[in-house]
Amino acid sequence: MDWLFRFPQLDPEVLLAIKRYVDGSLRAFTRAYGAAIESSFFPLQRILTFFENVATGAPWPIVIIVLATIAWLCARSRAVVLSVIGVLIAIGLFGLWQEAMKTISLVFAATIFAIAIGIPLGIILNRFRRVGAVMQAILDIMQTMPPFVYLIPVVMLLGIGRVPGFIAVVIYAIPPIIRLTDLGIRLVDKEVLEAADAYGCSRQQKLWKVQLPLALPTIMAGINQTIMMALSMVVIASMIGVQGLGLNVLQAIANQYFTQGIFNGFAIVGIAIIFDRISQAYGRRMQKHRGSADE
Amino acid sequence: MAGACRNIGVPLMNSSGAKIEIRDLYKIFGPTPDRYVEAVRNGMSKSELAAKHNRILGLNDINIEMPAGKIQVVMGLSGSGKSTLIRHINRLIEPTSGSIIVDGQNVLDMKELELREFRRNKTAMVFQRFGLLPHRTVMDNVIFGLEIRSVERSKARDVAMRWIDRVGLRGFEQRYPHELSGGMQQRVGLARALSNDASILLMDEAYSALDPLIRTDMQTMLLELQTELKKTIVFITHDLDEALRLGDRIVILRDGSIVQQGDSQDILLRPADNYIRRFVKDVNRARFLKVEAVMSPLSSSEPKSLVRITLGTTLEAAAKNLANSDRDTFLVAGYDGRPLGEISLRQITAALSASDE
Numbered sequence: 132m133d134w135l136f137r138f139p140q141l142d143p144e145v146l147l148a149i150k151r152y153v154d155g156s157l158r159a160f161t162r163a164y165g166a167a168i169e170s171s172f173f174p175l176q177r178i179l180t181f182f183e184n185v186a187t188g189a190p191w192p193i194v195i196i197v198l199a200t201i202a203w204l205c206a207r208s209r210a211v212v213l214s215v216i217g218v219l220i221a222i223g224l225f226g227l228w229q230e231a232m233k234t235i236s237l238v239f240a241a242t243i244f245a246i247a248i249g250i251p252l253g254i255i256l257n258r259f260r261r262v263g264a265v266m267q268a269i270l271d272i273m274q275t276m277p278p279f280v281y282l283i284p285v286v287m288l289l290g291i292g293r294v295p296g297f298i299a300v301v302i303y304a305i306p307p308i309i310r311l312t313d314l315g316i317r318l319v320d321k322e323v324l325e326a327a328d329a330y331g332c333s334r335q336q337k338l339w340k341v342q343l344p345l346a347l348p349t350i351m352a353g354i355n356q357t358i359m360m361a362l363s364m365v366v367i368a369s370m371i372g373v374q375g376l377g378l379n380v381l382q383a384i385a386n387q388y389f390t391q392g393i394f395n396g397f398a399i400v401g402i403a404i405i406f407d408r409i410s411q412a413y414g415r416r417m418q419k420h421r422g423s424a425d426e
Numbered sequence: 427m428a429g430a431c432r433n434i435g436v437p438l439m440n441s442s443g444a445k446i447e448i449r450d451l452y453k454i455f456g457p458t459p460d461r462y463v464e465a466v467r468n469g470m471s472k473s474e475l476a477a478k479h480n481r482i483l484g485l486n487d488i489n490i491e492m493p494a495g496k497i498q499v500v501m502g503l504s505g506s507g508k509s510t511l512i513r514h515i516n517r518l519i520e521p522t523s524g525s526i527i528v529d530g531q532n533v534l535d536m537k538e539l540e541l542r543e544f545r546r547n548k549t550a551m552v553f554q555r556f557g558l559l560p561h562r563t564v565m566d567n568v569i570f571g572l573e574i575r576s577v578e579r580s581k582a583r584d585v586a587m588r589w590i591d592r593v594g595l596r597g598f599e600q601r602y603p604h605e606l607s608g609g610m611q612q613r614v615g616l617a618r619a620l621s622n623d624a625s626i627l628l629m630d631e632a633y634s635a636l637d638p639l640i641r642t643d644m645q646t647m648l649l650e651l652q653t654e655l656k657k658t659i660v661f662i663t664h665d666l667d668e669a670l671r672l673g674d675r676i677v678i679l680r681d682g683s684i685v686q687q688g689d690s691q692d693i694l695l696r697p698a699d700n701y702i703r704r705f706v707k708d709v710n711r712a713r714f715l716k717v718e719a720v721m722s723p724l725s726s727s728e729p730k731s732l733v734r735i736t737l738g739t740t741l742e743a744a745a746k747n748l749a750n751s752d753r754d755t756f757l758v759a760g761y762d763g764r765p766l767g768e769i770s771l772r773q774i775t776a777a778l779s780a781s782d783e
Contacts, residue, residue, distance in 0.1 A: 326557030329516055330571045330622070331546030340573075344561045 161287050172294045179240055179293045186236035187229055194232070195219050198405070206412030214408060218401040227398045233375035234365050235402060237293070241300040241361045246354060249305050253312020253350075254338070263313075270306045278303055278367050286371055296373030304361040311353025315346025351414030358406045362399060376402075443495035443658035444529045444548065444625040446515060451524030453484035453510055453682075459522040472681045484510045486682040488524070492675070495656040497648075499673030501663055507682040508662045512630050515660060516549045517541055528626065546575045550619035554631040556611045558603040564590065564614050565599040571622035582621075589617040593647065609640035616644075620651070627659045634664065645671055666705050670694070670714040678702060691719040695777075711778050712742035720777040721758045721767035734759040737766070745774050 140146075186194065195216060202215045222231045256263045282299055289295040319342050327341045343350075369377030376395045383392035454462050454475070462470075462481055472483040485507050492498040502508040513519040515526060517533055526533045528548065536544060550571060551557075558567050565583065568590055572582035590599055593613040603611050612632060619627055633641045645668065652659065663669050669676050670690040678685045678693070686698035694715055697703040717739045734757045735744055748756060748771045755770045 320557075322553050322555050322557040323559060325518060326551065326553055326559075328518055329545060329549070329551035329557075329628070330574050331542045331544075332574055333542065336574055340570075341559065345559070347561075 157284065157287065165288055169289055172289060175297070176292075176294050179237070179297055182236040182240050183233055183293075186232035191223060191228060202405070202409050205409045205416075207416060208412055211408045211412050215405050218405055222398050222401060225394050225398070227376065227379070227395060230374070230376045230379055230395070231398055231402065234362075234377065234399070237297065237300065237365065237368075237373060237375060238358065238361045238402070238406070241297055241304060242354070242358050244297075245301055245305045245308055245357050245361070248301075249308030249353070249357070250312050250350065252305075253309045253353075254316070256309060256313040257316045266309070270309060273302060274306050278364065282367075282371055291372035293373060295371050296368035299368050299371065300361050300364045300373075303364045304357045307356035307360065308350070308353040311349050311356070312346065315349030315353075316342045318349060319345045348414055348418040351410060351417060355407060355410040355414065358410060359403060362403045362406070365399065443493075443656055445494040445527075446490075446492040446498075446626065446658060446660070447525075447527040448488050448490045448492070448511075448514075449525045449527070451485055451488040451511075451514060451526065452522045453507075453514070453519065454481050454522045455484050456481035463523050483682050484519075485514070485521075488684060490677055490684070490687065492658060492660060494658050496674035497652060497659040497661055497672050499661045499663060499669040499676045500679060501666065501669040501673075501676060502679035503664055505681070506679040508664075508679050509630055510682075511679065512628050512660055512662050515626070515628060516545050516551065546571070546622075548624050549626045549628055550622040550624040551628040551630065552612070552615045552619050552632040554634055556603070556608075556615045556635075558611060558614055558618075560603055563600050563602060564595060564606070567603065567614050568617045568621050570618055585623075586617070586621050589620045590614075592620070592651075593617045607640075609636050609644065612636060612644065616648075620655075625657060627657045629659060629661045631662050631664070633668065641668070648672065666709055670709065678705075690714050691716060695719055710742075712745065712774075713740055715741045715777060717741065717744050717756075717758050717769050718766070720773050721769040722773065723767055724757075724765060725768065732757040732768070734763070734765070735769075737761060741774050741777060744769060745771065748774070 189197075198219065199212050199216050202212045206212070219231075222228060252266070256266050278299060281302060282295070285295045285298055289298070323341060323345065324337070327337045332340065365373065365375060365377035366380050367377070369375065369381045376398050379395040380392055380399075382388070383395065452463050452466060453459075454466065456479075459481065462475060462479055466475060466483060466486060470478075472486070475481050475483045488511060490498070500508045500511055510519055514521050515528075515533065517526075517536070521534055524534070528544075531544075533541070533544065559570065562570070565586060568586040569577075569579075569582040572585060573579075577585075587599070590596060593616055595610065595613050595617065598606065598610070603614065606614070612635075615632070633644050636644060648659075649672065661669075661672055663672075670693070673690060675687070675689055676693055677687045678698075680701060686693060686702055688696075693702065694706055694709070694711055697706050716737070717735060718737050720741070732755060733747070733751060733753055735747060736759055739758075744756065748754070754772075755768050757765045758767045758769055759765050
């Protein structure tokens with residue numbers, strides 16, 4: 132009866148061989164192409180550094196004014212603008228300005244990148260059923276796989292620093308924007324689509340003139356979620372060398388500095404609130420005017 | 427309007443109606459429909475097909491000749507296949523077999539590009555729930571069809587403005603659809619369709635979602651427009667009153683098959699079966715029956731002084747005139763004034779009560 136209580140696992144030697152083989156070939160791959168891949172990410176590195184330098188190097192009143200203006204343009208609401216200013220001042224007073232700017236610049240860059248890739252992928256997911264099924268599976272894996280696991284190969288290939296951190300954040304944060312782009316297109320009223328067909332729209336015309344504009348509120352909800360997920364990734368990303376508020380939290384965990392953890396944690400919450408209020412208010416405003424006022 | 431239509435030789439301005447011939451049209455919903463056409467041709471019924479093969483018979487042996495420049499009404503209850511039928515004319519739905527000839531061209535043979543050009547230039551459609559783009563203003567909705575054909579924007583706006591004005595929406599150009607009432611939204615839908623200046627206007631239960639009074643207004647507007655436009659209008663409805671009021675010709679569908687074709691007088695006076703008789707029973711016949719349908723031949727001894735009424739007068743109007751005059755018989759005269767027959771109050775009463783058997 133022994134076999135009932137011990138799962139019949141693969142032969143340990145086979146398992147060892149598999150592990151050796153996969154690890155060995157990844158290592159060989161890294162050795163052969165690592166440098167090339169790393170240098171191909173150099174432009175990205177430059178962009179990220181640029182964003183960070185702008186955010187941390189600019190005089191703080193200007194940063195506040197710029198963010199408040201963006202908030203006003205997107206939300207047209209005094210409450211949102213005031214909360215943005217309030218949160219930024221509080222972060223500065225608690226001595227976290229530099230770290231917060233690093234975090235904001237990373238999240239901002241990651242979000243732009245996720246939107247630029249995610250919306251086209253969402254359109255593909257919507258249009259091609261076969262490819263879509265494969266993509267759905269990949270998205271499921273991306274959303275449930277613990278981030279630490281895919282951090283390993285990223286670190287092996289690219290080492291430690293901004294770029295691997297950025298890639299990890301994008302991988303973690305991109306699924307909502309893809310999914311909600313697809314959903315938004317699927318939710319477009321059938322009769323409106325029929326009207327588009329009846330008037331002889333080509334596929335391109337239908338996409339640009341009907342489907343995307345009508346899906347925009349849903350896509351905005353996806354962007355909002357993507358931002359939130361990117362923010363929640365900054366602590367994990369700090370483990371592979373991303374600076375900012377996340378790194379402070381990591382230090383606080385390691386050294387049991389409760390107050391430092393709380394301050395930085397609330398700073399992250401504050402930034403999340405800023406981004407959330409701005410993007411939600413923008414989405415709502417768009418829905419009210421049905422998108423056309425902003426085009 | 428742009429030369430975009432050059433390649434298939436469509437007239438550019440004020441294209442009046444094109445004839446539509448539907449021949450042997452069948453539509454079976456569900457996978458591998460081709461296998462079942464033969465069985466349906468040999469008389470398998472809708473319920474039999476559903477029970478035996480789990481396929482839905484959408485259209486069964488449809489043959490209609492829709493005359494150019496007239497209003498063809500297709501009437502039926504829900505599930506009768508009327509919406510399926512209208513979607514075959516611009517091929518929003520693919521048929522299982524049959525042909526649809528518009529101006530000598532079979533719509534069902536068209537390649538994708540040809541079909542797109544056909545839809546852009548020859549047909550325009552009005553939808554039950556309007557099918558407007560909620561993110562665009564009234565103006566931008568009305569120019570939609572022209573924009574798709576890449577008509578120059580300023581020209582498109584001129585055309586659109588004319589039709590917005592014509593359907594009574596002047597001053598609302600910059601509003602959004604959700605700010606308008608249902609009736610006004612459908613005016614936008616109509617203006618969009620008319621801006622396209624297509625020879626065929628497809629109206630899918632266009633007025634069914636509207637309040638009765640507004641519906642009557644919209645019917646009146648359509649009839650007025652049609653006197654000058656002379657488009658081929660295919661109008662779908664489930665409302666017999668609407669069908670009788672608008673239709674130059676009427677087709678009644680049931681379970682995907684044609685039950686009766688004819689003009690309003692045929693349907694009212696000679697219903698093909700009990701199904702139609704039941705429909706017709708509740709209609710105000712006086713409003714739709716015309717004097718020529720019930721008049722008797724001229725009696726030779728007829729005095730010249732009789733009051734004349736013209737062809738096309740409804741029994742309602744004739745009865746009212748008769749009741750207000752001191753005669754019991756009127757002369758029915760043609761449009762040229764020549765007497766064609768005579769009609770008495772008794773004949774009118776007899777015709778009106780005929781339905782109550």
